[in-house]
Every structure is written in structure tokens, then in C-alpha cells.
Amino acid sequence: MKKVNLVLAAVLMYSGFASATILIPSDDAYVRDDTLDTTYNEEQLITWTHYGAATGRSYIKFSMAGLPQLSQLQSATLNMYLWEVGGYLETVSIYYAKDDSWIETSLNWNNAPGTGDLVASENVGSYYTWGGPKWVSFDLLASGLWDYDSDRSDGYVTFVIKTAENGEDIHRFYSKEENVPGDFAPYLEVIAIPEPTTMAILVLGGLMIRRRS
Numbered sequence: 001m002k003k004v005n006l007v008l009a010a011v012l013m014y015s016g017f018a019s020a021t022i023l024i025p026s027d028d029a030y031v032r033d034d035t036l037d038t039t040y041n042e043e044q045l046i047t048w049t050h051y052g053a054a055t056g057r058s059y060i061k062f063s064m065a066g067l068p069q070l071s072q073l074q075s076a077t078l079n080m081y082l083w084e085v086g087g088y089l090e091t092v093s094i095y096y097a098k099d100d101s102w103i104e105t106s107l108n109w110n111n112a113p114g115t116g117d118l119v120a121s122e123n124v125g126s127y128y129t130w131g132g133p134k135w136v137s138f139d140l141l142a143s144g145l146w147d148y149d150s151d152r153s154d155g156y157v158t159f160v161i162k163t164a165e166n167g168e169d170i171h172r173f174y175s176k177e178e179n180v181p182g183d184f185a186p187y188l189e190v191i192a193i194p195e196p197t198t199m200a201i202l203v204l205g206g207l208m209i210r211r212r213s
């Protein structure tokens, strides 16, 4: 029985060493194709389409300096606070963008980076089913299409937030500027697993405890 308890304690200690890093965006803004040269930096982040007549999408960028390698990750999520849903579309999608050279104070439709692979999607509900403001968490590792180590090397990652562009729809998420009362800014959460050396120390410690008891 004592042995079982020791093993359990070691497992609990092991999971307790997982470390979470929370990152707030360095830049976030949205763009729309009916105001091609206008920058929307300090407003909420939107995804928008109106019967094909106009489209809006949002860009979000994080500095990745100091993050662990992909092989050391337990999870990586993009978390955004959904303030409002309008229309019928229920799925919000996160796409990858290779170009990190944009900045939020000058981003517009004409100079916005192109959209790459679809990294994650979540059903957030339609106007009729969403149930009110809430956090939405996108699993950035599930698709396997985010080149995490590449972004870790170049220092930044850019994601594009979009909905399908063929129906009446607008989703509004808080941005890092527009997040009243201040606790609802988007964030990237990266959780790393313990390094093997940490696990070895714990196992060794457990064996020593067993010998003493």
C-alpha cells in the first residue's frame, strides 16, 4: 500500500511541474474590405461577412521569445473572449500566417498578410444559440499544421481569425485594448511538460524515500 502511495505521489509531483506561460498579443487589429486603407487597432476584433458584400477578419500576433520547443509542449491554446455573435454562422476558424512584419497601428485590408493553413476551428454558436459572452479556446496543436518551432525561431506567430465568407454574420471578440473591464484580453497559453531530468530527480527521490521507510 505504501508503495502505491509513493508512486501516486511521484505522479502528482510530476504533473505539478508542468509550467504554463500566458502571453498577451504584441499586436491585434481587424481589417475589412469595404474600407481598404483604414486601420482598426483599438476596437474589438471581429470576423464579419454580409451576404458576400463585405468581409472583415482579424489578425493577432504574439512574441514567442523564450518558449519551449514543440517536443516539450503539453498544450497550446489561443483564448479569446467572445463578446457578441450576430447572424447564422457558428464556426470561427484560426488560420496561420507566415508574415509577421505587420504592426497593429498600420494594418489594413490592402497590406494585411495572406492566410495560410487552417489551424483550428470552434463552434461558438449562432445569434440564436450562443448563450451570451464567453471565453472560446482554440487548440493550436490538434491539427499539426502550426509550424511552432519555425515561429519560435523567428520570434513571432501571426494568426488570422475568420468565419466562412458567405452569409450574414459578425462575431466580436475583445482585443487587448477593447476588453472592458480589463481582464478579457486575448491570450496564448503554452503549457510545457517537465524535462526528463526533472522526472529522473523525482524518481530518484522516491526511491530514497522508499529505502528510508
Ligand SMILES: [Ca+2]
Binding pocket: 027, 028, 029, 041, 042, 043, 104, 175, 176, 177
Ligand atoms: Ca490592437
Ligand SMILES: [Ca+2]
Binding pocket: 098, 100, 150, 151, 154, 155, 156, 157, 158
Ligand atoms: Ca513567424
